[in-house]
Amino acid sequence: MAVLTMRDALNQALHEEMERDPSVIVMGEDVAGGSGGTSGNIEAAGGIFGVTKGLKTKYGADRVIDTPISESAIVGLANGSALAGMRPVAELMFADFVGVSLDQIFNQMAKFRYMFGGKAKTPVVLRMSMGAGMNAAAQHSQTIYPMLTAVPGLKVVVPSNPADAKGLMKQAIRDDDPVVFFEHKALYSKKGEVPDGEYLIPFGEADLVREGSDVTVVALARMVPFAMKAVDKLAEEGITCDLIDLRTTSPLDEETVLESLSMTGRLVVVDESNPMCSIASEIAGIAASKGFASLRAPVEKVTAPHTPVPFARELERMYVPSPGDIEAAIRRVMEGA
Amino acid sequence: MQQSPDQIRQAYRQMRLIREFEERLHVENPKGEIAGFTHLYSGQEAIAVGVCENLRDSDFIISTHRGHGHCLARGCDPKGMMHEIYGRADGLGKGRGGSMHIADLDKGMLGANGIVGGGQPIAVGAAVACKARGDGSVSVSFTGDGASNQGTVFEAMNMAVVLKLPKVFVLENNGYSEHTGASYGIGGDLKTRTEAFGMPVWEADGFDYFSVYEAAGKAIEHARAGNGPSAILATATRYFGHFEGDPQNYRAKDEVKNFRETKDALMTIRDKVTGAGIFTAEELDAIDDEVLKLIDASVDSARNGPTPGRDIMMSDVYIDY
Ligand SMILES: Cc1ncc(C[n+]2csc(CCOP(=O)(O)OP(=O)(O)O)c2C)c(N)n1
Numbered sequence: 001m002a003v004l005t006m007r008d009a010l011n012q013a014l015h016e017e018m019e020r021d022p023s024v025i026v027m028g029e030d031v032a033g034g035s036g037g038t039s040g041n042i043e044a045a046g047g048i049f050g051v052t053k054g055l056k057t058k059y060g061a062d063r064v065i066d067t068p069i070s071e072s073a074i075v076g077l078a079n080g081s082a083l084a085g086m087r088p089v090a091e092l093m094f095a096d097f098v099g100v101s102l103d104q105i106f107n108q109m110a111k112f113r114y115m116f117g118g119k120a121k122t123p124v125v126l127r128m129s130m131g132a133g134m135n136a137a138a139q140h141s142q143t144i145y146p147m148l149t150a151v152p153g154l155k156v157v158v159p160s161n162p163a164d165a166k167g168l169m170k171q172a173i174r175d176d177d178p179v180v181f182f183e184h185k186a187l188y189s190k191k192g193e194v195p196d197g198e199y200l201i202p203f204g205e206a207d208l209v210r211e212g213s214d215v216t217v218v219a220l221a222r223m224v225p226f227a228m229k230a231v232d233k234l235a236e237e238g239i240t241c242d243l244i245d246l247r248t249t250s251p252l253d254e255e256t257v258l259e260s261l262s263m264t265g266r267l268v269v270v271d272e273s274n275p276m277c278s279i280a281s282e283i284a285g286i287a288a289s290k291g292f293a294s295l296r297a298p299v300e301k302v303t304a305p306h307t308p309v310p311f312a313r314e315l316e317r318m319y320v321p322s323p324g325d326i327e328a329a330i331r332r333v334m335e336g337a
Numbered sequence: 338m339q340q341s342p343d344q345i346r347q348a349y350r351q352m353r354l355i356r357e358f359e360e361r362l363h364v365e366n367p368k369g370e371i372a373g374f375t376h377l378y379s380g381q382e383a384i385a386v387g388v389c390e391n392l393r394d395s396d397f398i399i400s401t402h403r404g405h406g407h408c409l410a411r412g413c414d415p416k417g418m419m420h421e422i423y424g425r426a427d428g429l430g431k432g433r434g435g436s437m438h439i440a441d442l443d444k445g446m447l448g449a450n451g452i453v454g455g456g457q458p459i460a461v462g463a464a465v466a467c468k469a470r471g472d473g474s475v476s477v478s479f480t481g482d483g484a485s486n487q488g489t490v491f492e493a494m495n496m497a498v499v500l501k502l503p504k505v506f507v508l509e510n511n512g513y514s515e516h517t518g519a520s521y522g523i524g525g526d527l528k529t530r531t532e533a534f535g536m537p538v539w540e541a542d543g544f545d546y547f548s549v550y551e552a553a554g555k556a557i558e559h560a561r562a563g564n565g566p567s568a569i570l571a572t573a574t575r576y577f578g579h580f581e582g583d584p585q586n587y588r589a590k591d592e593v594k595n596f597r598e599t600k601d602a603l604m605t606i607r608d609k610v611t612g613a614g615i616f617t618a619e620e621l622d623a624i625d626d627e628v629l630k631l632i633d634a635s636v637d638s639a640r641n642g643p644t645p646g647r648d649i650m651m652s653d654v655y656i657d658y
Pocket residue numbers: 029069071093097100401402403451452453454480481482483484485511513514515579
């Protein structure tokens with residue numbers, strides 16, 4: 001096993017898939033960078049987070065397309081090329097820029113197959129960085145996966161570690177449906193073991209990353225390592241938790257959550273998004289409607305507050321759910337029963 | 338040069354203020370106290386100041402992610418800005434916005450903007466209000482070469498023309514859109530493309546305050562007189578990376594050095610003003626000293642400013658909820 005950052009694991013997935021399938025193309029702002037510059041460097045950036053590094057040098061400008069700042073047209077490019085037989089991987093630098101391109105995402109790519117008599121295939125992967133952690137403030141830090149999870153027709157991926165990121169990205173590229181792939185920017189430099197050789201991770205299969213008997217903790221993306229901290233700390237005191245990493249929010253692995261809940265009877269859901277209509281409220285809703293008999297305590301939702309993402313270090317730290325917040329929530333559900 | 342010595346002194350001071358504000362941030366940034374993305378305006382001072390020196394209190398401007406220069410030129414308080422950049426509770430945005438979101442509605446400054454192309458339609462809206470007020474006020478948006486490719490900018494231009502609004506589009510070509518050269522991203526050329534919407538475009542040397550002042554003056558008069566929107570196209574360069582920390586692999590090694598040595602906006606205005614005998618070098622140096630002291634004081638006070646707490650995070654999401 002190699003130890004890689006999530007950035008490099010994603011980069012490997014892109015390289016492998018581009019190598020394997022000539023219909024895979026990449027597009028976005030500065031996915032290569034340097035065009036029109038004065039240094040002569042034709043790959044000055046490789047993506048502003050370095051995820052698309054080396055692709056243009058290897059696969060050329062026809063398959064790795066730097067675009068002007070035109071998010072609507074970037075997603076449109078992905079949509080149209082997908083309908084016409086390509087497998088585009090389009091990048092929106094920041095998830096917040098979905099705001100500029102939302103029509104192409106939720107009116108267009110999500111609905112083609114349904115509206116067009118089941119004939120259309122839109123194998124787009126729409127990659128984007130998300131999340132707080134860089135003090136990038138209200139327009140560059142949002143975790144908008146709940147919004148897109150709510151759209152029928154879209155699949156939504158939210159990896160928490162390098163190995164999953166790679167396997168899920170390869171699956172996303174091969175998947176025939178449109179996939180929105182959220183990369184938490186605070187995880188790009190985090191390292192983890194990545195299996196050698198070829199592997200795919202199917203969608204809709206959550207990962208049980210810790211096993212325990214007292215509480216079911218459900219988390220996603222950056223909240224998984226945060227929850228791990230809380231869970232491991234409490235294990236030393238004898239409070240043991242199942243920790244479930246959702247990995248995809250659409251499809252959503254209800255079964256794994258309900259099965260664990262049936263054993264523990266207590267549920268904590270951790271979600272970096274704003275609380276209303278969040279993944280946390282979705283999971284809590286599933287527990288209420290399908291796991292009610294198992295519940296021994298009120299479900300605890302650990303989320304960001306109902307505010308935009310603030311800038312200052314102190315504020316952003318307060319905004320993002322912390323391992324301490326998760327620990328406190330686990331203690332509350334233990335007391336509640 | 339039809340401006341009074343007082344006006345010229347003011348313009349020079351504003352340009353120096355922007356320059357020193359940004360150069361100082363470039364020095365402070367690596368120290369680690371400033372969080373988030375910082376996009377510096379050094380090199381483009383003549384554009385913001387050349388435009389804003391034409392404005393009245395009742396006018397509006399809207400800025401970009403590279404907003405410090407526009408904010409200062411519009412009269413935002415440098416200390417309040419510095420406190421915001423340091424994330425202080427008493428910054429212009431109470432520490433919630435940071436460098437990319439500095440605004441001061443009291444000054445007709447409708448905000449820097451983190452969304453490229455986000456500001457232009459908003460500025461068209463402000464122009465609707467200006468027209469409705471009927472007091473001859475105007476709305477000005479700043480747009481980078483990269484941003485000029487955003488659909489929202491085309492929509493804003495067309496809408497302003499169709500509604501014949503008092504709107505001025507300031508197109509700032511600094512040669513780059515992040516890591517990509519302007520020539521790569523722009524189809525056709527900015528001038529004819531903008532003219533095609535049916536508005537006049539005045540070109541200016543973005544390093545030369547007087548050139549920008551004159552072009553902006555024409556555009557703003559055009560709008561005040563009820564003749565509808567227009568644009569100015571000013572070309573300059575940015576002296577630093579796209580953001581602080583950008584390795585600038587897309588740029589020839591001596592590009593910035595050459596610009597600094599041959600075209601610099603502060604050098605240009607100094608040469609013109611002293612050459613015409615309006616001010617002596619010593620008089621301008623005295624302004625520089627005063628500005629430097631102001632920047633020192635702003636940084637000192639920002640470094641020691643109050644940190645925001647939970648009450649600040651939770652407030653102002655709504656007015657009433
Ligand atoms: C909608 C949107 N897309 C992309 C970005 C990322 N981004 C920020 S600045 C920038 C380049 C802007 O170039 P230009 O308009 O020329 O302004 P300059 O940076 O040169 O001042 C990009 C791509 C963004 N902030 N918002």
